[in-house]
Amino acid sequence: MLQMGLGAAAVLLAVGGYFLYRIGPSNLWGMLLYDQREEGKLRVGDLAPDVELVALDGDRVQLHGRIGLGKPAVLIFGSYT
DSSP states (O other): HHHHHHEEEEEEEEHHHHHHHHHHHHHHHHHTTTTTOOSSOOOOOOOOOOEEEOOOSSOOGGGGGOOOOOOOOOOOOOOOO
């Protein structure tokens, strides 16, 4: 019975070691911290916080300057990698 427990522990250790090898130790730490989030303070109906963004052409755009112009303001965040 003890040998079966040791065998199962060895298999689990080997599988865990393989995955640690595949993803790397720094990625493992990042995965453990990934879902550490806090509840935000914004609620439905609150005004959007004022932020300044840099457009693709280098111009700086403030969000509050775009709201209420009769056109929707659309923010697209994406990765191009």
